[in-house]
Amino acid sequence: MRKLLNHVYEAIGETPMVRLDRITKIYGVEGAIFAKLEYLNPGFSKKDRPALQMITEAEASGTLKPGQTVVELTSGNTGTGLSIVCRAKGYPFVACMSEGNSPERARMMRALGAEVFIIKQSHGESAGEVSGDDLAKVEEAAQQLTKERNAFRADQFCLEGSVNAHLLYTAEEMWEQSDGEIDAFVDILGSGGTFVGTARGLKKHNPNIRCYAIEPEAAAKYAGLPVKNHGAHKVQGCGYNMTLPKMDESLVEEFIQVSDGEVAECTRNLALHEGAFVGFSSGANVIAAIKLLQGRERGNNIALTLNDSGLKYLSTDLFQ
Numbered sequence: 001m002r003k004l005l006n007h008v009y010e011a012i013g014e015t016p017m018v019r020l021d022r023i024t025k026i027y028g029v030e031g032a033i034f035a036k037l038e039y040l041n042p043g044f045s046k047k048d049r050p051a052l053q054m055i056t057e058a059e060a061s062g063t064l065k066p067g068q069t070v071v072e073l074t075s076g077n078t079g080t081g082l083s084i085v086c087r088a089k090g091y092p093f094v095a096c097m098s099e100g101n102s103p104e105r106a107r108m109m110r111a112l113g114a115e116v117f118i119i120k121q122s123h124g125e126s127a128g129e130v131s132g133d134d135l136a137k138v139e140e141a142a143q144q145l146t147k148e149r150n151a152f153r154a155d156q157f158c159l160e161g162s163v164n165a166h167l168l169y170t171a172e173e174m175w176e177q178s179d180g181e182i183d184a185f186v187d188i189l190g191s192g193g194t195f196v197g198t199a200r201g202l203k204k205h206n207p208n209i210r211c212y213a214i215e216p217e218a219a220a221k222y223a224g225l226p227v228k229n230h231g232a233h234k235v236q237g238c239g240y241n242m243t244l245p246k247m248d249e250s251l252v253e254e255f256i257q258v259s260d261g262e263v264a265e266c267t268r269n270l271a272l273h274e275g276a277f278v279g280f281s282s283g284a285n286v287i288a289a290i291k292l293l294q295g296r297e298r299g300n301n302i303a304l305t306l307n308d309s310g311l312k313y314l315s316t317d318l319f320q
Contacts, residue, residue: 007088012048012081013169015040017177017303022273023266023286029293033286034178036170036305039278043080043108045308047156047237049169050193051081054154054161055089069094069151073135073142075190075237076105077308078156083112094149096142098134101236104312117141122230129232132219132241158245162193163200170194171201174303180205183300184292186256188214188284189222190237192244194305199251202303210253210297214288215239216260222247223255234260234316235280237307256288263287264318270306271319277310280318 005011020033038046058064069092072082079095086093093114097106099121106116119141122133146153156162174182185202187195199211215223216239219231231241235258267283270276285304292302310319 008042009048009052009085009088011042012052013041014173017174020270020274020276020286023269023290024293026269026273027290027294029290030299031293031297032301033289033293034174034182034301034303035276035286036174036303037276038305038307039282039309041081043077043084044311045077045080046170046194046305047077047308048081048084049165050156050162050191051078051154052085053165053168054156054159055082055085055091057159057161057164058152058154064091064152067091069149070154071096071142071146071149071151072154072156073097073138074156075101076109076312077237078154079109079114079116080105080112082154083109083114087113091152094145094151096138096145098138100129100134100232102313102315104315108312117145129234131230131232133230134232135240135242156191156193162191163197163246166194166197167201170305171198171204174198175202175205178301178303181301182206182209182303184210184212184253184297184302186212186214186285186288186292186302186304188235188238188258188281188288189244189247190240190281192247196246196248196251198305200248203251211251212254212256212288212292213252214256214258214284216284217257218260220255220257222249222252223257225257235263235284238281238284256291258284258287266290267310267318271310276306278306279308279310279313281308282306
């Protein structure tokens with residue numbers, strides 16, 4: 001057990017890992033799913049880890065100056081983590097977010113002291129659907145604000161801290177908690193930091209661990225499939241149909257596609273049968289693991305993360 005902490009951000013990481021035996025039974029598959037409960041981080045998502053790591057590394061290198069403003073684009077989770085870390089460390093934080101993301105995220109960041117800019121969508125997609133074009137507009141706004149505020153850009157797509165957070169910590173925790181009994185790892189691609197960092201970390205322990213990257217079927221760029229609906233889908237924070245600067249395809253055993261419908265159903269089943277109240281991307285990870293346990297990973301152990309809290313999706317149709 002941790003000793004008394006001085007700051008909330010010191011509680012980031014060391015999340016529990018649980019077997020999802022009820023889910024595997026519901027879907028009738030052989031094998032086990034080991035899930036890291038990342039939604040138990042202080043900001044209710046796995047993105048607290050890179051938020052802390054990026055700021056820590058920038059402080060150590062001197063690229064982030066005392067009291068300097070920090071800017072980043074976000075679907076809400078990295079922004080929430082940065083809101084917590086920056087507030088505690090004395091850095092004003094400015095978040096840029098697409099209007100397609102759930103409004104709970106913006107409200108949470110503002111409650112934590114962040115300044116939040118909401119950017120209109122490109123193609124008039126439905127609320128809760130964000131495309132790569134939408135992210136490009138948010139990126140443009142983030143670049144402009146970084147210049148105007150003479151700010152440090154906590155760029156989760158480009159900074160090494162986005163990968164290191166999972167290479168140094170998530171992967172090591174997974175390995176220790178599972179006693180090394182991991183055959184495969186799955187993760188849906190957002191910035192790519194979780195997939196690359198965790199895959200590299202696990203493969204350091206066992207090069208034979210197979211790592212699968214997940215994409216929404218509407219925006220399966222890396223799988224080379226046609227884009228649907230302008231690449232818009234409901235798995236917020238993931239599947240932007242863009243080249244990811246930190247992506248390392250040499251780590252990928254196979255690209256797995258998931259649909260909005262099966263992701264939503266699996267996410268609801270996680271709440272109903274496992275008591276895990278999580279969001280869309282967590283359901284995407286689990287349904288991809290289920291597909292693998294039905295086929296080439298039958299009988300094996302698959303590790304993954306449950307990425308964020310279902311509380312961030314109460315305005316969507318996920319739990320209606």
